[in-house]
Amino acid sequence: MILPRTPGSLAFRLFLSAVVVTALILLVVGVVLSSLYRDGAERAFDRRLDVYLKTIVGGLATGDMPDTGELPEPQGLTDPLFLFPFSGWYWQMSRLDGPEPASRRSRSLPEGGLPSLEALGVVERPGGVREGYAPGPEKQMLRLVERTLDLGQDGRYRITVAGDASEIEDEITNFNLALVGTFGVLGLAFLLTVLFQVRFGLRPLVRIREALSAVRSGKAERLEGEYPEEVAPLVAEVNALIDANKEIVDRARTHVGNLAHALKTPLSVLLNEAGNRDDPLAVRVRDQATLMRDQVGHHLERARMAARVSVVVSVCDVIPIVTGLSRTMEKIHRTRDLSIEVEVVGEDIRFRGERHDLEEMIGNLIDNACKWAAGRVFVRVAMEPRGASDRAYFRVVIDDDGPGLSPGKRAEVRRRGRRLDESKPGSGLGLSIVHELASLYGGRFDMNTAPLGGLRTELVLPAA
Incomplete structure (x- = not known):
């Protein structure tokens, strides 16, 4: 199963990209929709205010002015919100000319009146109407509609109608909450869809990885099976490389x-x-x-x-090879009465390489230990703890109770053809071959002092 587990994985990068892109898209769309809804809510609120404004303008333009100089009471304004003090709904008429400018306001509006949008710098729209926000009584935020009316000899008037802007904000807040909830559900559904696509879309790559692992471990010779047409050319190229x-x-x-x-x-x-x-x-x-x-x-x-090691290698069991070589060396050196002990830690230890190469490396080391041992050789095989890499290794340790080698002589015998004692049979190539083979397989070969007093040789090789 493919899940976004680590930052370095392709699935994680695809999922993270989907999260970022989805978040950006939803954020931009949400801002645009919220802005459009605000404009719509303001236009609807302004139309309501405009109805009240036209009612006042119509009554003022067609009515008779009282001889007292006071402005007439607007007719047709039946909304009780204009009657309750500090209700947030107000109207106001002000005469701008005349020796003693008169004004009249709704019962809901306290002393002080409403601010002028013209004085606040609001630009007049076509039709002579100004619309905008301004603070009102008790620091209420009001939405105002204002119009200047010129009646000629009857004077110039400013009519203002205001409504509580909190109604607009409440509508927008409710819309934004609904928008966030809806987009949250949509975003979650989209990310689940992406996760589903990543999981099943990258499954062919997992199959290729498993098939390559089978080839590398010697369980298969080629990548087999049907693959989507997008990755089929890759499979064909890998098979061609294996054949080459x-x-x-x-x-x-x-x-x-x-x-x-x-x-x-x-x-x-x-x-x-x-x-x-x-x-x-x-x-x-x-x-x-x-x-x-x-x-x-x-x-x-x-x-x-x-x-051999430049291509895909086979796999062989280690324990039978070690035990078989130990018995063979005991027979070869039976006249010296040698004791070869074998200790195995763990089961099913397998070498990722050619059986012949493993036999040559371990055989050379055991044979060398038997040549120099006084009477005892100890062989230990165990798996290595896994390090930072995913590759597994096993270690073969061979100790003898012979005279051992100094650090200088250890470095000298690594060179091919070097023999420190001509009385012992051999060409001097054994340890050199072990060192080169181990290096070719990505392992290592070390020599140290054994607890038995002689030489300790350690071979670390890749495990299957």
Whole structure:
């Protein structure tokens, strides 16, 4: 199952991108819708105020002015909100000319009256109407509609109608809450949809990863199965790469075999000819031919190693190889009465590589320990604790109770062909081959002092 687990995963990046994009889209759309709804709510509120304004203007324009100079009471304003003090709904008429400007206001409006939008700098709209917000009595926020009326000889008047702006804000707040709730549900549904798409859309990549793991572990030779057309070319290219690597290995093995056959025959002839004579030239030819044979064997083996580990490797069990080699070495050195102990920590330890290479590495190390041991060899096999990487490793430790090696001599025997004691059989290539093979497989080979008093060799190799 694909879930956004770690910041470095593709699923996490896709899910995070979807969250960011969704949040931005919903934020922009929400702001636009809220702004449009505010404009609509203000227009609806202004139309209501405009009805009251036209009622007052109509009554003032058609009515007779009292001889007392007072402004007439508007007719048709039956809304009781204009009667209750501080109700938030007010009207006001003011005469702008004349020796003693008169004014009249609703019963709900206290002393002081309403502010002038013209004085506040509000621009007049077509039709001579101004609309805007202004503070009212008791610091109420009011929505005002104001118009200046010129009746000629009857004078100039300013008529203002105001309503409580909290009604607009309440409507907008309720709309915004509903909008947030709706967008929250939509956003959650969208993110669940994206999560579903990420999970099932990236499933072919998980199948490819599992198939590659099977190929690398030796359980399969190619990527098998049906894949979507988007990733099918990738699968085809990977299979082509696997086939090309196998072909390269086959060609390399063929060339190595041909070279080995071409070189071994002349060297065997030289050794046979030199072996029948005891003169100094024959001895020198025999020694150099033997060295050449060992060196050729070493380099051919190294070429075979590089060819094997450069491609997808197989898998083999470690425990049977270690126990089998230990029994074989006991038989080879039975005249020395050696004791070889094997300790295994854990089960099902498998080497990610060629069985022949593992046998050569462990066989060389056990054989070397048996040559130098006084009477006891100890072999321990265990899995390594997993580190930061996902790769698993196992460790093979071989101790002997022989004379051991100083740090300087340990570095010297790593060089191919170096033998510290000519009395012991061998070409001096064993530890060098172990070191090179371990490096090719991405492992390591170390030498230290053993608790038994002799040499400890440690081999760390990749596990399956």
